[in-house]
């Protein structure tokens with residue numbers, strides 16, 4: 185059965201949820217997410233959201249300057265000004281929606297410091313800010329009568345028609361077409377294209393692939409951020425983030441000999457931006473011939489640590505590390521994507537009616553490297569802007585004139601092992617330190633996989649869509665990284 189809406193939102197992270205909240209109640213909205221509502225990168229965010237809320241000790245110029253320094257001055261200044269100046273309004277809106285940011289004993293919002301920030305401007309909820317925000321937004325969106333929320337519903341195809349978009353949704357074992365004149369892609373990042381990532385299982389780059397297949401401009405996809413302090417689990421184990429806020433609260437980095445080493449690479453030491461710290465770890469690994477690194481915060485008060493970082497404390501304990509006594513084994517890991525579907529200041533892509541926001545989009549605010557805690561802010565500001573732009577144009581209740589083209593639901597299943605192969609290629613060809621020769625070598629291999637998947641013999645299933653997305657984003661990244669693509673600015 186075909187269904188029709190005024191707006192389809194693909195994704196229920198902070199970007200998708202906040203877009204839904206900001207669309208007018210007169211529009212029929214479908215919000216889909218491919219797993220449960222709380223499985224997203226947003227729900228994993230630990231450190232917090234950066235915003236100039238305390239105007240006595242902070243100002244817009246400083247936040248902009250910090251973001252420019254982290255981004256190597258390659259940021260889109262117009263987008264950055266929008267982010268920094270409008271962001272505090274959205275963060276205060278979250279407060280009014282019931283988000284419980286930590287307060288000090290006098291009842292003032294507590295701000296923490298993170299790498300690259302010159303002021304304490306990170307609002308947080310202990311060390312699980314994303315979980316708190318996502319759950320409060322879900323409550324609000326569920327109460328909206330105009331929004332149909334479908335969890336475990338994967339968008340498997342998106343087609344541009346003359347009057348809008350046809351999507352194919354896989355839900356409860358069936359594939360069904362769905363129409364809307366406007367689509368907001370809020371499908372998140374691409375972390376699962378790497379063997380080691382902090383990202384949730386949904387981060388397979390589906391939205392970027394749909395947009396790219398429809399001919400939308402994709403930009404700076406090779407600008408991948410590697411977080412320096414990710415718990416170094418045994419091979420094959422899921423890695424998890426040790427938030428930047430731990431360094432913000434004084435933790436030090438140690439090499440295999442138990443020595444601090446950051447002073448050799450940057451005067452900001454542990455509080456240098458992520459790319460600098462990750463790069464320093466790779467150089468120090470070469471110097472010492474060891475990939476054993478540690479983060480130490482055990483010298484702080486035990487009760488303070490348990491209260492300030494309850495999740496990190498509990499998660500490390502599961503791995504046998506007590507952060508109040510032990511050094512935490514860490515190593516860099518894929519964490520964030522600066523590039524994505526290129527959008528303007530209203531989150532419009534280069535295709536009419538198609539919007540993108542959050543981690544799948546490229547607004548240009550981050551430049552070469554994202555400043556910590558600016559991405560939740562970006563997801564809020566630019567999803568609201570997408571909703572506002574759609575609200576200005578949409579005619580509620582539009583009936584489609586077009587028909588969807590059928591998609592291939594019959595065919596052979598894809599061979600096993602492709603995900604692992606793509607992840608191995610990315611891990612060895614585009615990790616922390618750019619290496620155009622390795623990228624060229626890896627490109628040939630992922631293009632062969634992508635070519636095979638596009639050959640037309642495979643059934644379009646959720647598994648096929650994810651693996652094809654991984655192959656697509658891997659090949660765009662490696663094409664850029666090897667200098668064969670014009671999309672990099």
Ligand SMILES: Cc1cc2nc3c(=O)[nH]c(=O)nc-3n(C[C@H](O)[C@H](O)[C@H](O)COP(=O)(O)OP(=O)(O)OC[C@H]3O[C@@H](n4cnc5c(N)ncnc54)[C@H](O)[C@@H]3O)c2cc1C
Pocket residue numbers: 194195196197198199200216217218219221223224225226227228229230231232233234313314337338339340370371372373382383384386387390391425519520541542543544556557558559560561563
């Ligand atoms: C461990 C971790 C910690 C972080 N900490 C911070 C922090 O402290 N501060 C900060 O600012 N940023 C942080 N980030 C980054 C930030 O969380 C993300 O960039 C941001 O939340 C992305 O939000 P999003 O809405 O764009 O995507 P996500 O929150 O990832 O949501 C994507 C949604 O898209 C859906 N989806 C994907 N593909 C499909 C499909 N084909 N069909 C249907 N649905 C689909 C998913 O199901 C999901 O609902 C962190 C990230 C990680 C991984």
